[in-house]
Amino acid sequence: MRLISLLRLAAQAESLRWRRMGRGYAIQAALGAGAAAFALMLLVMLHVAALIWLAEGRNGVSAALIIAFVDLVILAVLGWLAARHAEDPVAVEAERVRNDALRQVGDQTARVAMLAPLLRSQSAKKGLVGAALTAAVVGLLTRR
Known part of the structure; x- marks a missing residue:
């Protein structure tokens, strides 16, 4: 009888441990999503600042095209790095x-x-x- 109660106690403790770990991971994921949202807003603001800075001496369309070209180059480099399949x-x-x-x-x-x-x-x-x-x-x- 004592063996069964000990096994039940161990199972309950393990269940509690998994629930608490899951809760911690969920909180970490939510905080990470919030940080990613603010990072995206920071990136947008940096693009706006670059656009305003470039537009001072040029046409607004040409400044936007310069920023788009730089974004395209960064996208191509990051995409190429992500597509490489290096085996560990x-x-x-x-x-x-x-x-x-x-x-x-x-x-x-x-x-x-x-x-x-x-x-x-x-x-x-x-x-x-x-x-x-x-x-x-x-x-x-x-x-x-």
Whole structure:
């Protein structure tokens, strides 16, 4: 009885911990969205200031076109940087290690599954057939 109450207490504590972490992440996301909105307004005001500054000696349309061209160049550079797909060598190595570990688990499972019917069977012939079928099924499942 005490074990069940301890497990229930642990589950309730874990649930509370996840709810509080979620609440904290939600608050952080809301504050980040507010900061992004003010950053966007700052960018707009900087564009307006640049437009006014450039328009003093030129036509307003040419000043707006200069700002648009600068924005286009910045957009192209940032877009090019975002489109590059550089693989993280640590992530590639982690994926290789994971695949190797899963393959080894599959191999070990297949060996155990193949030997278990042999050990349980009264007849060696029936045990070999059961082992072969079990190994084939486990092999098919681990290759997925």
